[in-house]
Amino acid sequence: MQRTALAGQLLFVGAVLAGWEAVSQWRWVDPSLLPPFSAVIQILWVFLRDGAFLADLQVTGVEVLTAFVIAAPLAISTGFLLGEKLHWGEVVNPVIHVVLAVPQSIFLPIFILAFGIGFLEKVIFGITHAYFVIVVNTVAAVRAIPAPLVVAARSFGATPVQIYTRIYLPAMLPLVVTGLRLGMIFNIIGVLLAEMYASRHGIGRLIFSWGEAFQIRELLAGILLVSVATIALNEVMRLWEARVGRWRSATLGS
Amino acid sequence: MARHVIEVRGLTKTYSPHRAPVRALDRVSFTVDEGQFVTLVGPSGGGKSTLLLILAGLVESTTGEVWVDGEQVRGPVPEKIGIVFQDATLLPWKTALANVEFPLDLRHVPRGVRRERALALLEMVGLQDFADRYPHELSGGMRQRVAIARGLVQDPRIVLMDEPFGALDEQTRTKMGQELLRIWEKTRKTIFFITHSLTEAIYLSDVVLVMSPRPGRILDVMPVDLPRPRRFEMMGSEAFGQARNRIWKLITEGEG
Numbered sequence: 001m002q003r004t005a006l007a008g009q010l011l012f013v014g015a016v017l018a019g020w021e022a023v024s025q026w027r028w029v030d031p032s033l034l035p036p037f038s039a040v041i042q043i044l045w046v047f048l049r050d051g052a053f054l055a056d057l058q059v060t061g062v063e064v065l066t067a068f069v070i071a072a073p074l075a076i077s078t079g080f081l082l083g084e085k086l087h088w089g090e091v092v093n094p095v096i097h098v099v100l101a102v103p104q105s106i107f108l109p110i111f112i113l114a115f116g117i118g119f120l121e122k123v124i125f126g127i128t129h130a131y132f133v134i135v136v137n138t139v140a141a142v143r144a145i146p147a148p149l150v151v152a153a154r155s156f157g158a159t160p161v162q163i164y165t166r167i168y169l170p171a172m173l174p175l176v177v178t179g180l181r182l183g184m185i186f187n188i189i190g191v192l193l194a195e196m197y198a199s200r201h202g203i204g205r206l207i208f209s210w211g212e213a214f215q216i217r218e219l220l221a222g223i224l225l226v227s228v229a230t231i232a233l234n235e236v237m238r239l240w241e242a243r244v245g246r247w248r249s250a251t252l253g254s
Numbered sequence: 255m256a257r258h259v260i261e262v263r264g265l266t267k268t269y270s271p272h273r274a275p276v277r278a279l280d281r282v283s284f285t286v287d288e289g290q291f292v293t294l295v296g297p298s299g300g301g302k303s304t305l306l307l308i309l310a311g312l313v314e315s316t317t318g319e320v321w322v323d324g325e326q327v328r329g330p331v332p333e334k335i336g337i338v339f340q341d342a343t344l345l346p347w348k349t350a351l352a353n354v355e356f357p358l359d360l361r362h363v364p365r366g367v368r369r370e371r372a373l374a375l376l377e378m379v380g381l382q383d384f385a386d387r388y389p390h391e392l393s394g395g396m397r398q399r400v401a402i403a404r405g406l407v408q409d410p411r412i413v414l415m416d417e418p419f420g421a422l423d424e425q426t427r428t429k430m431g432q433e434l435l436r437i438w439e440k441t442r443k444t445i446f447f448i449t450h451s452l453t454e455a456i457y458l459s460d461v462v463l464v465m466s467p468r469p470g471r472i473l474d475v476m477p478v479d480l481p482r483p484r485r486f487e488m489m490g491s492e493a494f495g496q497a498r499n500r501i502w503k504l505i506t507e508g509e510g
Contacts, residue, residue, distance in 0.1 A: 146343075148339060148340075148341060148343045149343055149345060151307075151312060151339075151343075152337070152339055152343040153356075153360070154312055154330055155310050155311075155312055155330050155332065155335075155337045156330075156332050156356065156357035156360055156408075157330055157332035157333075157357070157360060157361060158360050159360075162360055166356075166360070167345075170345070170347045171347075247346045247347040247388060247390070248346070250346075250388065250390045250391075
């Protein structure tokens with residue numbers, strides 16, 4: 001059943017790409033507006049061996065990673081405190097949920113005024129994008145810890161540290177990893193947005209300037225590359241999520 | 255005369271959350287002898303579970319003392335007291351075997367030793383073939399057997415059981431009761447068992463403690479004069495019926 005579904009999905013993607021190739025090759029649409037898939041792949045292949053392009057890619061990659069490495073522990077500790085200290089959470093959690101409704105992109109000009117248009121601004125914009133969604137998920141993870149398990153562990157003589165490492169950690173992990181995965185997506189959105197808006201480096205700036213210069217072949221190659229990379233990253237994190245959450249879905253699902 | 259392995263003196267517990275204080279236990283005193291099977295029976299929502307948590311050193315009483323094996327309880331004493339909880343409370347991310355090992359694991363018992371001990375206990379509860387299963391792959395009765403094995407794994411003198419079969423269907427419940435008696439006769443632990451089922455209380459116990467509705471008081475300490483080993487048919491006997499009626503009367507009168 002799962003196999004058939006996967007085959008169907010692959011077939012669908014293949015059909016879309018083949019259709020794209022066909023309409024462009026047979027000039028049903030103007031190839032300068034929609035260059036064929038093969039031509040896009042060709043230029044992408046050239047890019048991937050081009051030092052300047054790879055340098056831009058690296059800039060973006062380092063920004064995304066730096067933001068994530070800073071945001072994740074910061075957000076997880078905030079979420080943990082807000083989940084664990086109930087009266088803090090009572091005050092702060094509703095505020096976070098209200099603030100989450102505001103699109104962060106509108107603050108970008110302020111970030112630029114405050115931090116310039118360099119590495120720092122991109123990283124901070126990425127952090128603020130990732131932070132809140134990880135906090136919200138971590139709070140939910142703390143709340144999801146089954147209290148009877150904690151009581152049971154205490155009765156077996158578990159130390160406070162053991163309660164954290166042996167009960168809290170495994171119980172929280174599935175939801176925290178979900179938060180991390182979503183945080184990573186938001187983080188990438190933040191960094192790319194900041195690059196496209198104002199930047200000297202990065203794949204986001206390249207994509208934006210190709211669009212402005214009407215270089216559609218290059219533009220599509222950039223879009224394709226970023227799409228494939230983010231999908232791959234997301235799928236890897238989903239595998240991780242499924243792995244640490246197997247017991248959870250099995251318990252809740254049955 | 256047998257030694258008192260549990261001694262409870264004048265326990266009172268008052269919860270005072272935001273509103274008016276609620277008294278859960280009222281001057282509860284009793285003793286349990288070594289090797290006895292003692293059941294605490296009373297209506298749901300009385301102070302039964304609170305009493306068990308206090309015996310286990312997990313909750314502090316407002317007044318009164320608990321002595322176990324000659325020492326006053328001031329916190330969890332896992333080497334003396336094993337506990338089997340209402341909903342098995344197995345760790346869902348661990349296998350049956352790892353769950354039984356867990357209390358030993360917390361105390362850094364070497365892997366080989368704890369594995370051997372846990373396997374022996376799983377065999378005793380009849381689950382040797384299910385050691386690698388996760389809790390969600392086991393039936394409710396099997397989960398409680400794992401929980402019983404886990405309660406015994408530190409080889410405690412006393413096992414406290416908080417309505418362990420409360421969530422099971424009647425058939426499974428009766429079988430689990432017989433199973434527990436078999437284990438008890440084999441291990442000779444002191445068992446302190448909580449239930450709201452009068453039948454279960456009489457069928458299993460040497461002594462039944464009857465508790466009133468909230469605030470929980472001990473209304474009566476009732477020895478059960480049924481021969482051992484207990485058999486299913488005894489539930490229909492006259493002595494059994496009389497014991498049942500007596501407890502019922504005590505509890506309903508207690509409602510005032």
